[in-house]
Amino acid sequence: MLLHKTELARATLARTGTELDRRERQVLILCDGRRNLNDIVSMLGIDSLGMIQSLISSGYLSQDTTAAPAPSASKGLFGRIADGVRQAAVAPEAPAAPVAPPSAPAPVIVAAPAPVPPRTPQSRRSMAACKMYMIDMLQLQRTPEAASLAVALQTAQDDDERALALVDALTWLRSATKASVCERVAERLKEIVPETYLAGIEAAWQQMIVNDLSATDGSNVVRFGMRA
DSSP: EEEEEEEHHHHHHHSSOSOOEEEHHHHHHOOOEEEEHHHHHEEEEEEEEHHHHHHHTTEEEEEEOOOOOOOOOHHHHHHHHHHHHEEEEEHOOOOOOOOOOSOOOOOOOOOOOOOOOOOOOOOGOHHHHHHHHHHHHHHHSSSSSHHHHHHHHOOOSSHHHHHHHHHHHHHHHHSOOOOOHHHHHHHHHHHSHHHHHHHHHHHHHHHEEEEEEHHTTTTTTOOOOOOO
């Protein structure tokens, strides 16, 4: 029986409220749709079983009995965002317009190419580096939620699952730390994440900003830097 966070659970985790205690929030963080009931109970202890049933009854968790899909078909929020960005980036090139030959030779003016921002070499990009960096950032927070996210990242089975765990951790940092801290973490991730996942990380970060601005009013807006 796989356990999934509902939209109610995601909204509750994104804000600092008192409707759930720390243990209940820890359970919700670990229920990512890839772990079953036995996995969660083995990690948190048998006393968590009643808490899980209560969260299901309260609408914070949903369950199904189907087998977990293959990683390539279960990318969740991160995968959908990354795929959308990649599809939007693919566009057919417009055919070049015919150019009539000049009647007389004319000087050719070559425009200076636009500066290209430096990109971290692919050899320096790795998911292992992303994992260790994010775990270090979570350990600095010293909270049960941060510890649970670090466990989820440490136990991820493949790079797709690690990418999802990175986005979950970044989303939590956005609500638990200062805007400047979370922005630095996001920028560092974009410097070291493999190119395969770069578009997804960038899109997920931009979506976090949009969601934050949509969820707050003009008197209490948490602003995050957005790369142009």
